[in-house]
Each structure stands twice: as structure tokens, then as C-alpha cells.
Amino acid sequence: MHGEPSLSAPSTALVRRDVREELLEAASALMTERDTLDLSLIDIGERAGANTAMVKYYFGNKEGLFVALLERDAQHTLEQLLRLLSMTIDPAEKMRRHLNGMLRTYFHRPYINRLLLQVLHHQSQERRQEIVDRFTRPLTEAYRQLIDEGVAAGLFRPLDPMFLYFQAVGICEQLFSARILLPTVFKVEQFDRSQQERFIAQTIDIFMAGIARTPPSAAEARSKALAADR
Amino acid sequence: MHGEPSLSAPSTALVRRDVREELLEAASALMTERDTLDLSLIDIGERAGANTAMVKYYFGNKEGLFVALLERDAQHTLEQLLRLLSMTIDPAEKMRRHLNGMLRTYFHRPYINRLLLQVLHHQSQERRQEIVDRFTRPLTEAYRQLIDEGVAAGLFRPLDPMFLYFQAVGICEQLFSARILLPTVFKVEQFDRSQQERFIAQTIDIFMAGIARTPPSAAEARSKALAADR
Incomplete structure (x- = not known):
């Protein structure tokens, strides 16, 4: 028992973190x-496998646990986006990868968006601002930077980045928050792997074509047509 | 008092309908x-200006009132879509008008989508299916018909209409269900008329460009490039 204390007697800190994470999970x-x-x-x-006193110990109450869960999940998305921004690939490719990452996150954690909105609704004005400053604003700012890059590179049309934030989240997210419609309306009991991939591909295709700058040929054709009209 | 009974003494049926509608409103x-x-x-x-007994009288309970409100609001959207389908304009123009109508409905009734989902979640399996059959399925079927028309006319790319339903609702709706982010994240206290119009225009532009068939010139260029690669 003497040779491997770290295996047979995990530190208290380790145990603590595990229970906390198990509650979140x-x-x-x-x-x-x-x-x-x-x-x-x-x-x-x-x-x-814990009692409710543990929740109170680690998070204060259920709302505290929800904020911690949001923190855990948002962290991941934000880190992904910041990593993308630092890469030397073109902004359209960054956007494509960002959408892909966001969609895959929703497949694993379809509740995230609703969790954010519910947490915000249930907090005081002050606490709400704090949560937004910690999770949402860094994300929307990184997002705005990505749009600006794409517009500057002539790859995206000039678009309002605030509107675009809601449009991107919405086009990716609705299937997940409205998934009660899958069995009831569409008779789809379970999304299989191939449906998942097709949904991701179609969403990215629509959004990328939707924000792309009108190709030069089409823009030229239009301005020629306008000139001919005069 | 004798000459105009209908003005001075409204019928009981009329009074009844008014209270019912006032509760919904x-x-x-x-x-x-x-x-x-x-x-x-x-x-x-x-x-x-009514007491809670009136709610019980007309709707049974709060859930009953919510279903009736959903019926009132969904009716309008469905009628709009069916009217569009019967028109002799091209499917792209129909889709544009449908998105426009949907977005304007969300501006007036930003809760509709969440109301549908909450009502479905709180009903029994059987009642849920009944609600879906009455409101949602006719809407998604009309929507599928519109997509099929557009694909058949060569205006839309071949797209999965079920996915597209969620993508369309999502791209239009997220701003409304997440509008708590407008003041907290984006410092927008009130959406003015011009912002509203710009949001509608940007949403329709992205979605229409996103679903449009790749123009022949671009498709040709791509197949030529592929042929050259061989």
C-alpha cells in the first residue's frame, strides 16, 4: 500500500473536483x-450519486449549478472560436469551421442556448450583466472580428454583425431547441449519424452561400444591366 | 332605445367573444x-379586466388558454402561407414573401415559437399529437410544397425540406427568443423601425442566396475545373 499513494489515496482536491464535475455532467x-x-x-x-447537500456545497443552489454548467460549456465554444481566429486560413474557412464546431456542440449539448437564456432571465440585472460580460460578450466580439475579417478580405458581403450573430445561432440551433417536433411532426425518432452529417453540411452550405460576396461576374453583369437601363 | 337594439344591447354571444379575445390578447x-x-x-x-374565473370558464386552465393563443396565432401564419402557395408568382418570390410575413409576425408576437414548444412539452403524448396535427403539420406540409416548387422550377438547390424548415424558422426567430441579449450584450435598448427593416432585409437576403441554385456559369466553371484536374 506504501508504494503508490496517489492511486490508492486520491487527494481531497481531486475527489472534490470529481463530485463537482459529476454534478455538472x-x-x-x-x-x-x-x-x-x-x-x-x-x-x-x-x-x-450524490445528495442535494453536495449541490448546495459546491454551487449554493440550482441556479448556481446552472451558471457553472453554462461556464463549462461556453468556455469550450469560446476557446474554439479564439483558436480559429488566430489561425492563418482565410476568413471563409474560419467561418465554415466555426459553424461546424457550433453545430457539433449543439449535437452533444442541445440545451446550451436555452440554458443561457433561462439563466439570464432568472438573474438580477447586475448578475445578468456579469454573466453576459463573462460568457456572451467575448463570444460576440470574436464573432464580430471574424465577420470584419471576411468583409475586409472581400469574401463576405457587408453585413450587420449583430444581426448575423442571431442569424448564425438561429440557423444552427433551432433543430435542437425544437427537437420535440422531430418525432411528433416529422416521424423521426432518432437522428442517425448520416442525418447529422447531412444537417451540418446543409446548414454550412446555406449560411456560407448566404453571406458570400456576390461573385464579381454577377456584380458586373448587374452593373452593366443598370448602365444599359440608363 | 327602441330603434337600435343592436348598438345599445349587444348580444350575449358578442360579449362572450370579446372577453375571450381580451384574455388571449x-x-x-x-x-x-x-x-x-x-x-x-x-x-x-x-x-x-376580468377575474380568473373567466379564464377557467373559457379555457379550463392556463394551459387551455395557451393552446387557444397558439391556435389564434398559428392560424394567421398558416393562412398566409396557403394564400401564397395559391398565387401565380415564382416560388422564389413566394419564399421571400413567406419569410417576410414570418419575420413581421415575430416582431408582433415574439413568443410564438417558444409558446408552441412549451405547450407541446406540457401535454400528454396524445394531446401533443393532436396539437401538432392541427397547427404544425399543415404548416410544415405547405412549407415542403413551397420547397418542392422551387426545386422543380430550378430556382432552389435540392435541399432537405425538413432540415430547411428548422433552418428557416431559426434564422428568422433567434433574435426574438434571445432578445434579452439586445440590451445586455449589444446595448440596444429598443429596436427601431429602420433596424427592423434592415434585419428583415438581411435575413431574407442571406436565406434566399443560401438556398438558390448555383448559377449555371459557376457550376460550369466548377465542372470545367474538375475536368481539367483529371
Whole structure:
């Protein structure tokens, strides 16, 4: 028992982090499975094999746990976007990869967008601003930078980046927040891997064609037609 | 008093319909103002100048009122789409007008999409299917017909109409369901008329360019390049 203390006796810090992460993962799994944010502390505790006192210990209350879950999930998306921005590939390719990453994140964590909105709605004005400053603003600023790059490179049409933020999130996200319609309206019980890939491809295709600068040939044709009209 | 009974003494049926509609309108106004579906019967009754017994009389309970509100709002969107389908204009123009109508509906009733999803979540399997059959399926079927027309006319690329339904709703709707981000992230306190028109124009432009068939010239250029590569 003497030779490998780190295996047989994990440090308290390690145990602590594990329970905390298991609680987050339990909330994440339940939100995904049940397609709702309406969970009780008892449900979350049971799934994580912990009692509700642990939730209170680590997060204060359910809202605290939700903010921590948002932090965990948003972190990932933001890091992905910042990594993309630092790469030396063209802005259209960056946007394509960003959409791809966002769509794949939604497949794993279809609740993220709703979680953000619910957390914001349930917080005080002050706390709300704090959450937005931590998660959402850095993301929208990175996003604006990506758009600016694309417009500057002549790859994207001049577009309002604030509008475009909502349009991009919406075109990627609606399938996930409205997925109760898949079995009820469309008789799709389970999205298989090939459907998933086709959905990702179609979303990226539509969005990229939608924001692309009108090709020079078409723009020239139009200005010639206008000139001929005069 | 004798000559104009219909003005001085409205029929009971007329009074009844008015209270019912006022309750629906009160719920609609509160959902819009407060940006939440989390209303109490007391709030709704107060706004309508009626008591909660009236809600119970007309709708059974709050869920009943929500379904009736959904019916009122969905009816309008469905009628608009069916009218469009019957017109003798090209499918791209139909799609443009459909998106325009949908976006304007969201400006007036930004809660509609969330209302549909919440109502579906809170109903039994059986009742859920009934609601979907009444509101959502006719809409998605009309939508599929519009896509098929556009593909057949060579105006739209071949696209999965189920995916496209979610993509269209999402690109139009996200700004409204996430409008808590407008003041907090983007420092926009109120959307003015000109912003509204610019948002509508940008959304329609992106979506229409996104679904348009690749113009023949570009397709030819690509197949030539492929041939040269061989």
C-alpha cells in the first residue's frame, strides 16, 4: 500500500473536483435526455450519486449549478472560436469551421442556448450583466472580428454583425431547441449519424452561400444591366 | 332605445367573444412585454379586466388558454402561407414573401415559437399529437410544397425540406427568443423601425442566396475545373 499513494489515496482536491464535475455532467445529461431545463436538485443528485447537500456545497443552489454548467460549456465554444481566429486560413474557412464546431456542440449539448437564456432571465440585472460580460460578450466580439475579417478580405458581403450573430445561432440551433417536433411532426425518432452529417453540411452550405460576396461576374453583369437601363 | 337594439344591447354571444379575445390578447401582450411565458392567471385576468374565473370558464386552465393563443396565432401564419402557395408568382418570390410575413409576425408576437414548444412539452403524448396535427403539420406540409416548387422550377438547390424548415424558422426567430441579449450584450435598448427593416432585409437576403441554385456559369466553371484536374 506504501508504494503508490496517489492511486490508492486520491487527494481531497481531486475527489472534490470529481463530485463537482459529476454534478455538472448529471445536469447536462438530464437536460439532454429529457429535453427540458426543468430539473430538481433531487434528480441531479441521484444521477450523480450524490445528495442535494453536495449541490448546495459546491454551487449554493440550482441556479448556481446552472451558471457553472453554462461556464463549462461556453468556455469550450469560446476557446474554439479564439483558436480559429488566430489561425492563418482565410476568413471563409474560419467561418465554415466555426459553424461546424457550433453545430457539433449543439449535437452533444442541445440545451446550451436555452440554458443561457433561462439563466439570464432568472438573474438580477447586475448578475445578468456579469454573466453576459463573462460568457456572451467575448463570444460576440470574436464573432464580430471574424465577420470584419471576411468583409475586409472581400469574401463576405457587408453585413450587420449583430444581426448575423442571431442569424448564425438561429440557423444552427433551432433543430435542437425544437427537437420535440422531430418525432411528433416529422416521424423521426432518432437522428442517425448520416442525418447529422447531412444537417451540418446543409446548414454550412446555406449560411456560407448566404453571406458570400456576390461573385464579381454577377456584380458586373448587374452593373452593366443598370448602365444599359440608363 | 327602441330603434337600435343592436348598438345599445349587444348580444350575449358578442360579449362572450370579446372577453375571450381580451384574455388571449392580455396573455399575448404580457408575454411580449415581459419576454417570458411564465405568467399567472391573476396577471392575465388583471390585464384583461376580468377575474380568473373567466379564464377557467373559457379555457379550463392556463394551459387551455395557451393552446387557444397558439391556435389564434398559428392560424394567421398558416393562412398566409396557403394564400401564397395559391398565387401565380415564382416560388422564389413566394419564399421571400413567406419569410417576410414570418419575420413581421415575430416582431408582433415574439413568443410564438417558444409558446408552441412549451405547450407541446406540457401535454400528454396524445394531446401533443393532436396539437401538432392541427397547427404544425399543415404548416410544415405547405412549407415542403413551397420547397418542392422551387426545386422543380430550378430556382432552389435540392435541399432537405425538413432540415430547411428548422433552418428557416431559426434564422428568422433567434433574435426574438434571445432578445434579452439586445440590451445586455449589444446595448440596444429598443429596436427601431429602420433596424427592423434592415434585419428583415438581411435575413431574407442571406436565406434566399443560401438556398438558390448555383448559377449555371459557376457550376460550369466548377465542372470545367474538375475536368481539367483529371
